[in-house]
Amino acid sequence: MKLTSFLILTSAVSLVSALGQLGFDLGVRITETECKEASDYEDDLDAISPYGVSTLKVFSASDCDTLEILGPIAEEHRFTISLGLWPSPPDKFEAEIAALEEFLPTIRKATIKSFLVGSESIYRGDTTPEELADLINEVRDVVKDIKDKEGATFDDIPVGTVDTWNSLTNVSNAAL
Numbered sequence: 001m002k003l004t005s006f007l008i009l010t011s012a013v014s015l016v017s018a019l020g021q022l023g024f025d026l027g028v029r030i031t032e033t034e035c036k037e038a039s040d041y042e043d044d045l046d047a048i049s050p051y052g053v054s055t056l057k058v059f060s061a062s063d064c065d066t067l068e069i070l071g072p073i074a075e076e077h078r079f080t081i082s083l084g085l086w087p088s089p090p091d092k093f094e095a096e097i098a099a100l101e102e103f104l105p106t107i108r109k110a111t112i113k114s115f116l117v118g119s120e121s122i123y124r125g126d127t128t129p130e131e132l133a134d135l136i137n138e139v140r141d142v143v144k145d146i147k148d149k150e151g152a153t154f155d156d157i158p159v160g161t162v163d164t165w166n167s168l169t170n171v172s173n174a175a176l
């Protein structure tokens with residue numbers, strides 16, 4: 001019996017290593033219209049911590065003031081954030097950039113694991129590959145000049161996107 005449990009644990013662990021590092025996709029709303037508050041995030045991170053997952057993924061910096069509220073809490077709990085940014089419509093993208101400029105300086109750069117511009121925006125046709133590539137470059141330009149709370153810049157934090165594998169391998173999307 002003990003041996004069986006051990007073997008199951010071993011295969012689970014090697015499966016995780018084979019998959020790479022796991023993260024947790026964190027919702028930022030309690031209901032469709034109600035945003036989470038700091039205390040909700042505290043509860044979330046307390047609940048997730050025992051699972052050995054230390055990276056969070058969110059879709060937006062500006063929705064529900066996510067970067068403002070979650071950033072310092074994640075940092076305090078030693079989580080890193082893969083920070084999503086909506087590339088469209090243009091006023092949403094501007095709000096994302098404004099959130100970066102205002103709130104990245106409130107945390108340490110090590111708290112941000114990556115900036116992810118768009119989520120399936122090529123697959124869904126929200127942006128063309130060329131438009132998305134331009135926006136990714138724009139985010140790179142913006143974050144390289146933002147200083148974190150210790151004066152370090154975010155210039156070496158990866159900036160990329162999330163999309164379906166066939167969107168990423170399709171030669172029609174080479175601009176990306």
Ligand SMILES: *[C@@H]1O[C@H](CO)[C@@H](O)[C@H](O)[C@H]1NC(C)=O
Nearest residue numbers: 122166167169170171172173
């Ligand atoms: C690649 O993208 C083009 C343009 O969207 C599409 O017509 C084509 O079917 C795609 N090819 C594959 C293999 O998905």
